[in-house]
Amino acid sequence: MVSDATDPHGVDDDRVDHPWVFIGAVLVEIAVLVSLWAFGKYFGS
C-alpha cells in the first residue's frame, strides 16, 4: 500500500490484535450519542 520510503522499518506484519476493541469503540460511541440525545429529549420536555 505504501512505498518503502514511507515505512523504512516496516518489518512487523499488519495483523490487528483484538479487532473487537475497534468495533466496540464505534458501537459505544453510537450508544453514547443516542443516550445523550435521549437524555436531552427526556429531561427537556
Place this chain on the structure above:
Amino acid sequence: MHPIDWLIVAGYLLWIVVDGLRRTKSSREVDGYFLANRSLPWWAVGLSVMATQLSAVTLVGTTGQGYADGLRFVQFYFGLPVAMIILSFTAVPFFYRARVYTAYEYLERRFDARTRALTSILFLLSRGLATGVTISAPALVLSIVLGLNLTFTVLLIAIPTAIYTMFGGVQAVAWTDVKQMGLIVTAVVIAVGMLIAGLPHEVGFAQALHLAGVTNRLQAIDFTFDPNQTYTFWSGMIGGLFLMLAYFGCDQSQVQRYLTAKSVAEGRHSLMMSAYVKIPLQALILLMGVLVFVFYLFNEPPMLFNPAQLSRVQASPRAGEYAALQREFKATFAARQQAAYDEVAADQPGNRVGIGGARERLLSTDSRLKAIRGQAASLVRAVSGDAKYNDVNYVFPTFVTTHLPVGLVGLLIAAIIAAAMSASSAEMNSLATTTVIDVYRRHLVRDASDAHYLLVSKFATGFWGLFGAGVALYAVSLGSLIEVVNRFGSFFYGSLLGVFVLAIGTRRATGRGAFWGLIAGMGVVGLVAFSTSISFLWYNVVGAVAVVVVGMALSYTERRGTHLP
C-alpha cells in the same frame, strides 16, 4: 483557604515531584529520557494521553461552559473516537515502525529536510506559546479566587512540573500523569456527589436534572448545519474529527505518548482508551457545571464570579449603577428560586395540577438574571477596558472555595493544579524532544555522545519550563480560555494534518508539494479566518483539504516535469 487545604495542596505537590524524580534512574540515555525505551503498558500510556489533553483549561473552562450553556460543548469531542480508530491504523504503526523520536523526523525521511524544519518550528512556536496558556489559565483563576499573587500561582504550577519533567523525562511525565488523572477523576466524582448533596432536601437528582432540562441545559445535540456555529453535531463530527486527527496524529505532545508504548498493539490500545472514555468523561465534567447551575438556583450566586473585577467596578465612578443592578439581581434571584421550588413541586407525581405557570416564571426569571449578568459584565468591560471580559472560568473555582468543606477544597484545588501540570509536563517534554532531535542534533551538533544529548535535553526541558512560565505571566485576560487554546491550534493544525495525509496516504506526493502545500494551506486558513465568520473548528477541514489539493497538484506537475525529455 484553610491551612488544612494548603497542607493537602503541598502534600500533593511533594508527592508528585518525588514520584517524578524517582524515574530519573530510568532516564540515563536519550532513548529512555524521550521514549522510556518503549516499555510502557497501554493503560499507562492511555491515561497519559488523556491527562495530556485534559488540562486545567478543560477542567475549569468546561465546567463554566456547562454552567452557562449546558451540555452542548460535548459535541466538540464527537469526532474523537473515529479519529482514534483511524490513527490506530495509520499514525501509530507508521511512527512506531519508523523508530523516530518525533513525528517531524519522519517527514524528512518521507519528504525533505525543509518540510521537517518548517513543521518542527511551527510546533515549537505554537506549542511553546500554548504551554504558557496551559499554565496561565489556572494560575490566573486561582490567583484571583484565592487572593494570591499571579507570579506565585504561575510558579506554583510551573516550577514543580519543570523539575520532575527535566530530571525524570518521559517516564516521569507518564507515571505522574497516571496519578494526576486518578486524582482529577476522583475530585470530579466527589464534586458531583457534593453538588447533589448540597441541593435542598425536596430536590433529588432527578428533579435537579428536570430543572436543568427545563432551562435548556441538557440539550447535548444540535443537528443544525450552520458552519458559523461552533458547537453542533456536524462541526463536532467533521471539524472535530479533523482537529483530533491533527492533534493526536501530528502534535508531538501526543505522538510522543504512544511512541513510549511496548508495541504497536499497545500503542493502538492506549489511543482506544480515549475513544471509549473521553466523551463520557467530558459529559460528566459538563454535567458538573450544569449541577453547579442547579445548585445556584437555590443558593444565591455572585452576580460577577471574578472578585478582582467586582472590586474594580465597586471602586469606580460607576459603582452606583452596579449597586442598582445588584439589587435587581437579588430580587430576580429570589423570584427564580421560588419558581424553581414551584416547578419541582409541580413535577411531583400526583400533583399534575401544576403551580401557576412555574415553568414560565422559571424561564423568564432565568433569562432576566442572564440579562442582568450581561449588563454587569458590560459595566466591567467599560470600567476595565477589557473588551473580552468573561467570567465563566471562575464559576467552578468560586463554587469550590465558597461551598465545599475544608479538606475537599484542598483536594479540588490540587486537582486543578494536577490538570495543569499533567498537560504542561507533556508539552515541556515534547518541546525539548523536538528542540534536541529536530533542531540541535539535526542542524547544530550532529555527532556528539548520548550523554551530551541527554544533558542538552535536560537543559532544553528546563528552558521550555521557564519559557512557559514567562509566557504565562503575560497571557492573561484572554476571554474564554478553552476556546483560545483550541482556536490557536486550529490556525495551523489542519495544514499540518494535510502534510501527514500526503506523507502516509499517498506515494505520489513529493517534498516540494508537501512544503508549498503546507504554506498554501496556512494561507487559505488565514484568509478564511479573517474574511468569513466560519467557526474555527472548520479551519482544520479547510487547511487539510487545501494542503492535499495544492500538494498533490504540485507533485503531479513536478513528476511530469521530471519525465520531460
